Amino acid sequence: MELTNEQRTALKGKGYITMKDGLHFSCRVVISAGKISALQAQKITEICQSYGKGYFTITHRSNVQIPWVQYEDLDNVAKSLEEAGLSIGGTGPRVRPAHNCKGPACRFHLYDTEAAAQQMNERFYKGYYDVKLPSKFRIQLSGCPNNCAKTQLGCVSLQGRRPNQVAVLIGGMSGRNTIVGKEIAGLYSIPEAMDMIETALQFYKENGLPGERFAKMVDRVGFENVEKALLGN
Ligand code: SF4
Numbered sequence: 001m002e003l004t005n006e007q008r009t010a011l012k013g014k015g016y017i018t019m020k021d022g023l024h025f026s027c028r029v030v031i032s033a034g035k036i037s038a039l040q041a042q043k044i045t046e047i048c049q050s051y052g053k054g055y056f057t058i059t060h061r062s063n064v065q066i067p068w069v070q071y072e073d074l075d076n077v078a079k080s081l082e083e084a085g086l087s088i089g090g091t092g093p094r095v096r097p098a099h100n101c102k103g104p105a106c107r108f109h110l111y112d113t114e115a116a117a118q119q120m121n122e123r124f125y126k127g128y129y130d131v132k133l134p135s136k137f138r139i140q141l142s143g144c145p146n147n148c149a150k151t152q153l154g155c156v157s158l159q160g161r162r163p164n165q166v167a168v169l170i171g172g173m174s175g176r177n178t179i180v181g182k183e184i185a186g187l188y189s190i191p192e193a194m195d196m197i198e199t200a201l202q203f204y205k206e207n208g209l210p211g212e213r214f215a216k217m218v219d220r221v222g223f224e225n226v227e228k229a230l231l232g233n
Contacts, residue, residue: 003071013092016074019067026067027077030090030097030125033117034062043084051077061099061138063090093133095124095201100141101148109143110160116190117141124197131201134208134217138173139197152180155214156200158193166193170200170226171218179215184227196230203229 003011008018015028029044036044044064048056053068069077078088090097098120103113120139140154144161151157151167153174158166165187172181188196200214203226208217218226 011074015088015091016069017065017091024068024070025074026065027069027074027088028059028090029056029064029066029081030087030121031063032097032121033100033114034102035114036064040084040086043080043086047077047080050080061090061096063097089129090125093135094131095128095133095137095139097121097125098139098141099149099154101143103141103143106143106148108146110162111143111158111164111166111190113141113143113149113160116158116194119190120194120197123194124201128201131205133201133205134210134212135214137201137204137214150174153178154181155204156197157181158190161187164189166190168193168196168230170230171215171223173213173215179219181215181218182223184230186231199230199232200226 011025012018017026017028019026044056044066048054048066051069051073052066057065057067059065066077081087098117100113100117103109124139138154140149140151140157142149142151142159145159147159151159151169153172155170155173157169157172159169161167168184168188169181170184171179173179204214204217207221208214
């Protein structure tokens with residue numbers, strides 16, 4: 001079936017990414033908090049064998065991509081994933097699933113990055129799914145200053161500094177351009193940091209220009225002004 005560019009863009013926004021041959025799709029499977037059960041992994045394996053080429057890849061933000069799926073099979077893939085409690089997504093100009101380090105499985109963790117990522121995915125990824133933002137919005141969570149989740153490169157990131165106390169960093173990005181984010185003064189509890197993320201989202205929605213990344217907006221508006229907004233000043 002011949003698809004228009006608009007149709008392909010709409011599919012990409014839902015997690016179905018056109019491959020270079022123009023015929024097949026990579027299906028982005030959201031792996032919340034980077035954690036997947038053995039049964040879910042088995043289901044993904046079966047889907048790859050039925051609709052792809054028998055393999056899947058892991059993205060740098062710990063999601064899964066199933067390549068080589070034909071357009072006609074996209075609904076079947078989505079339905080099969082649903083049976084295992086999984087979904088396609090994590091693309092488009094919206095809040096992306098939070099990216100966390102392995103936290104509770106690591107002896108250095110100062111807060112539970114896995115639980116925090118799950119909460120953030122409920123509140124911000126699912127809760128804001130239909131809210132169109134200027135561009136993607138990435139949250140990154142490191143359990144300690146070893147910083148395995150590269151918190152300087154997220155739109156808003158948390159880095160564990162003391163037990164259940166985090167530093168909040170804003171304005172980073174990576175990709176074609178790289179901007180190193182900066183730390184907001186003070187340390188915060190996880191609930192406080194989550195409220196700051198919500199404020200950052202509102203600020204971005206109101207002040208970001210179409211297509212402008214959060215980090216570029218922080219540069220344009222000024223770090224101090226965004227910091228003030230997040231601190232409620
Ligand atoms: S950032 Fe710290 S807690 Fe997280 S995986 Fe790395 S060393 Fe462990």
